[in-house]
Amino acid sequence: MGNTGYKSFAALELYYVDDGTPTGQPTKPNVVTDPDYIAPVLDTVTCAPSTRYYSVEKKLSAKRNNCGSGYTGSTVTLTSYPNQFFSTVSLADANAQADAWLAANVQTYANNAGKCEVTYTPPTGGGGGGSGCLVEGTLITLPDGTTKPIEELTLDQLLLSVEIETLQDTNNTEELYKWSSTDLSENRIVSPITKLTHKIAYETIIVNDGLFEATPTHLQLVQRDGFWRFIPLGDIQLGDNLYTINQEIIPVTAVTVNLEKRNIYPMTLNPFHTFFANGILTHNYKQAIDTDY
Template identity: 45%
Template structure:
């Protein structure tokens, strides 16, 4: 059984109250006994194994086993929050949920969906949409009449907000394609979609119905209040006391073309870390609140799950989200020492954080550990 962090007791031993010595008498520590001692939290002696649970996810598909002349309904299968668990990362738990949805959504739709007579003689597409698990992308899908095999493509239109103007968004030059994955979207924005089918170079169906989804807010990314940041003279300053244009001790890592684009940053790796100390000014800093943080080594580091952190795993140095680190990874200290990660916990209490941006190098030292700052969050 994995450790829960709680220490329990199988036996109770009787002691004399006057001198605190044992009487030698013992008895089972049973719940029914008035002397029962319940398990208590002791994360030092019984360090719990970190568990990551999936967030709620869903997938909508169309029942596809209806007879000719009938259209299937759209059915949504939901993977409830906490349905899947991982000892690796939140991403892994969500990937388990996504895989389960991929394997079961169509079976579920064919079992639970309904077939209705096609009342769409003009073959107008019917459009649907669903939001990705991280709330940043939208999957758009559509169906047209099964009675018309002559569709050669589609045109997808999109608008932002209910009062926005419809804009041509994408041509789909394949009549067999019935979905589109829309990403690089603005946060906290409602996107509307509609589509029309193409039969010939000049023949189009009417526009479909409209569908919409609202993207999630930007998740703040940085360290919590009280984190000590190293300045060029080697002393440390609490992150909440830092000022715009203040210089921080930074470093240039050999072979790394430093960037605040996490997609490029996460493609870098090396087997031997060489770095040169420099200084970089803060060009942006602000105060935000985070609903969840990751705590490493009982508080050595505490930041939001998406914060980019330098780690060594299997002998390879690379940057990954802090939420993906595991026990056994290594950190790199300001004294060029390797610090093993011995514990990883999720803290669900609200914490004040201070996202900051540096230039030209995006690295700095938090509590003496080399880390990376974030891609700036737009206001």
């Protein structure tokens, strides 16, 4: 370590006060427990302080890696602040100390400060598409709170929609699959229908004995394991939760597969893509896919 500018004393020797000559008595160590202890004194002439180099701000990021199965850790950043480390050798040495400290501590910091988020991998057998559709007779909520059967809706008609505060709303299914949140703070807005067609389906999923019915690929908002996320309706499970127009959370208590012919209505909204079907918050048809059922 370089000079600090302070002069310290290793030993004490007794002198006469009248002429300043030594008494000849043995010296003794200068320790803090001795009543005669002399503390270091600032003497920048005799002990010129060494130049100090202080580290600059440095950052290092890491992903939390101790989450359980089915969860992905978020990425967090640990910061070494300016002047946190110093060196009497060089600035590079001070910065190297900061880098070493970050490398030694960033993973522990990430595991403590990072979040565990639900990981959802869409199925590869066709259930992961965004081209799902609701069946004839489904009641869609209008901005004034009234409802209309989906087959009676018209192009450009306004629907009651929802802006989820933690969601960057999109019509891209893959992006929606990546989103999850423990919070479902939302604002009610209005969004127009930009595409509405009629098709036939030979397989639909019925939830809670007719509360909600759509094709297996219909993109549905559910709460599972404490996280809200979007899944294909064909992947819905007993114990999942749905979100209602009255801001209530209701459990999924029954799921059945219907193999009878159904009239379905692929529908796209823009710029916001959520709406209420039979009082349940759901998501619209992915316009980029145009496949017959």
